[in-house]
Amino acid sequence: MSAVELSAVELVERPRRISTRLLRSELRLIFGRRRNIAGFGVLASVPVIIAVAIAITGPPGAEDGPLFSQVTSNGLFVGLVALGLELPLFLPLAVAAISGDSVAGEANLGTLRYLLAVPVHRARMLAVKYLAIVIFTVAAVLFVAAVGVLLGLLLFGAGPVTLLSGTQIGTAEGLGRLLLICGYLSVCLAALGAIGLFISTLTEQPIGATIAIVGLAVISQILDNIPAVSAIHPYLPTHYWLAFGDLLRDPISTDLLTTGLLSAAAYAAIFWTAAWARFAGKDVTS
Amino acid sequence: MTAAAIQSRADKLDSARQLAVSSSGLTKRFRGGQVAVDHIDLEVEAGSVYGFLGPNGSGKTTTIRMLLGLIRPTAGTHTLLGKSIPERSGEVLPHIGSLVEGPAFHPYLSGRDNLRRLDAADRHADPRTARVRIGAALDRVGLTAAAGKRYRNYSLGMRQRLGICAALLQPRQLLILDEPTNGLDPQGTREVRSLVIDLAASGVTVLLSTHLLAEVEQICSHVGVMHRGRLVAQSSLTELRAGSAPRVHVETADPALAQRCLVRLRLGDPLVDETGVSAELGSADPAAVVSALVHDGVRVRAFGVRVPDLEDLFVGLTGEGFDVSG
Numbered sequence: 044m045s046a047v048e049l050s051a052v053e054l055v056e057r058p059r060r061i062s063t064r065l066l067r068s069e070l071r072l073i074f075g076r077r078r079n080i081a082g083f084g085v086l087a088s089v090p091v092i093i094a095v096a097i098a099i100t101g102p103p104g105a106e107d108g109p110l111f112s113q114v115t116s117n118g119l120f121v122g123l124v125a126l127g128l129e130l131p132l133f134l135p136l137a138v139a140a141i142s143g144d145s146v147a148g149e150a151n152l153g154t155l156r157y158l159l160a161v162p163v164h165r166a167r168m169l170a171v172k173y174l175a176i177v178i179f180t181v182a183a184v185l186f187v188a189a190v191g192v193l194l195g196l197l198l199f200g201a202g203p204v205t206l207l208s209g210t211q212i213g214t215a216e217g218l219g220r221l222l223l224i225c226g227y228l229s230v231c232l233a234a235l236g237a238i239g240l241f242i243s244t245l246t247e248q249p250i251g252a253t254i255a256i257v258g259l260a261v262i263s264q265i266l267d268n269i270p271a272v273s274a275i276h277p278y279l280p281t282h283y284w285l286a287f288g289d290l291l292r293d294p295i296s297t298d299l300l301t302t303g304l305l306s307a308a309a310y311a312a313i314f315w316t317a318a319w320a321r322f323a324g325k326d327v328t329s
Numbered sequence: 330m331t332a333a334a335i336q337s338r339a340d341k342l343d344s345a346r347q348l349a350v351s352s353s354g355l356t357k358r359f360r361g362g363q364v365a366v367d368h369i370d371l372e373v374e375a376g377s378v379y380g381f382l383g384p385n386g387s388g389k390t391t392t393i394r395m396l397l398g399l400i401r402p403t404a405g406t407h408t409l410l411g412k413s414i415p416e417r418s419g420e421v422l423p424h425i426g427s428l429v430e431g432p433a434f435h436p437y438l439s440g441r442d443n444l445r446r447l448d449a450a451d452r453h454a455d456p457r458t459a460r461v462r463i464g465a466a467l468d469r470v471g472l473t474a475a476a477g478k479r480y481r482n483y484s485l486g487m488r489q490r491l492g493i494c495a496a497l498l499q500p501r502q503l504l505i506l507d508e509p510t511n512g513l514d515p516q517g518t519r520e521v522r523s524l525v526i527d528l529a530a531s532g533v534t535v536l537l538s539t540h541l542l543a544e545v546e547q548i549c550s551h552v553g554v555m556h557r558g559r560l561v562a563q564s565s566l567t568e569l570r571a572g573s574a575p576r577v578h579v580e581t582a583d584p585a586l587a588q589r590c591l592v593r594l595r596l597g598d599p600l601v602d603e604t605g606v607s608a609e610l611g612s613a614d615p616a617a618v619v620s621a622l623v624h625d626g627v628r629v630r631a632f633g634v635r636v637p638d639l640e641d642l643f644v645g646l647t648g649e650g651f652d653v654s655g
Binding site: 062064065067068072076077152153154156157158159160161162163164324326327328 | 394397398399400401418419422423425427429430431433434435436437438445446447448449450451452456495
């Protein structure tokens with residue numbers, strides 16, 4: 044039997060439809076990389092600094108804001124305050140580092156051509172890369188919250204949580220609210236991850252992609268603070284991020300949150316599609 | 330006839346001729362307007378070891394990238410194992426191992442972990458046999474001892490071996506190897522060449538690009554010669570050698586006299602060079618040629634009959650040697 048006839052026989056075998064191996068490999072790459080482990084250290088530094096600083100200087104006063112002032116009455120607030128402080132820069136930076144590296148990093152190393160020759164279909168590759176970005180984003184947000192909560196409970200203990208609307212809830216419900224906030228912020232940041240995935244398909248320089256993504260997130264926040272351009276505010280990718288505060292009201296005010304989730308979903312869909320449009324027919328010369 | 334019907338007919342024709350790789354008018358023009366590959370019609374017979382020969386910059390790697398679907402041809406079509414690319418890449422590529430423009434791996438992963446990642450990416454690969462297959466492939470290229478080292482600490486030769494190793498993670502029907510001996514020391518070069526010979530003996534078709542004529546002479550059954558983006562020759566080595574006529578070389582201080590004598594003897598293509606005269610021997614008897622020369626009063630200093638080697642043939646085809654960067 045000739046090699047060609049043989050191929051006709053063997054090519055009938057079907058690949059496994061669903062395989063998580065590539066995704067798991069992707070996650071091992073992300074979470075096993077020293078640079079990223081160091082990044083988690085940076086993310087952890089903020090809740091640590093908050094907790095230690097307050098433990099040393101004593102309880103903050105009411106003038107420090109509704110969240111800060113509660114830190115000593117309930118350790119949960121360390122996690123909450125840390126998330127709030129990391130939201131403008133550190134969390135976007137973490138997402139930008141991973142998403143900027145996703146395609147551009149493989150192109151830069153040359154491993155992209157070998158993945159495609161395995162073969163990994165280009166759509167599957169983008170899907171797996173994006174899924175890994177989303178998982179990383181959730182992990183990063185939960186990590187900041189968890190470090191804050193653990194350290195806060197350790198240093199300040201648990202206690203009643205006073206919501207922004209004045210109602211008091213117990214620690215368990217407070218923890219539930221914190222998890223909802225983590226979920227909301229993950230969705231917002233995952234949309235930034237989709238923008239990052241798209242930018243990553245434009246270049247072979249992962250650092251350049253990362254800088255562009257961070258720049259975009261920062262410029263969006265600056266524009267959001269300029270009243271003269273208020274007409275474009277609702278369309279900015281970061282506009283609804285701070286709506287997470289609404290999850291601390293009683294009852295939860297869902298208007299902004301819903302719009303925020305829709306905005307994030309729209310950004311994710313548009314930029315994933317843009318990444319596909321760019322990557323599907325791209326000549327891989329790296 | 331629909332496009333699909335035409336394609337299926339083309340597929341059948343290819344498999345009738347048993348071509349592992351076939352292209353028709355394959356062309357790549359880059360955005361700058363530079364034509365890297367110009368209408369090439371490759372025909373790699375199943376079971377052959379096809380030497381894709383050409384100086385650096387002649388379009389070999391661009392062709393290989395097009396074959397694997399990494400870059401899109403500006404014009405032309407091609408098939409691998411009888412299936413057209415890129416439409417049926419998903420079916421065909423699992424049966425093809427490749428090395429394209431040198432190895433590329435994650436520097437901070439070990440050699441073995443890099444192979445695991447590639448195997449994980451392959452939906453046709455059975456995860457239960459991954460460990461055994463990776464071990465066997467490492468063994469085959471002599472990297473077992475270094476498998477746990479980070480790739481960044483590998484020497485150039487080890488990197489090249491790991492690249493070949495990755496192409497051998499599965500049983501393949503076609504190997505496309507771009508300069509597989511690049512960067513290897515003489516010992517490594519010998520090992521890779523004998524590996525290619527072994528693989529070919531087991532029925533794998535090999536398309537091997539190289540700028541080394543000696544490599545083609547040692548291990549290839551067929552050759553395609555690239556020159557400035559064009560495929561200037563393609564045939565089996567046997568045919569190529571058969572087509573090359575032996576020539577007589579006369580070293581003499583009387584070139585004009587000698588040339589007249591060779592013309593009188595009806596030898597083909599008589600040429601004067603700096604040492605004397607040469608011509609195609611044809612069916613003439615060399616002894617008779619010598620005596621005729623002496624009889625004509627040519628002062629013969631040396632006389633020889635030489636079959637042109639491949640290098641002469643290729644210089645004839647491309648007009649330049651093979652160390653020259655195009």
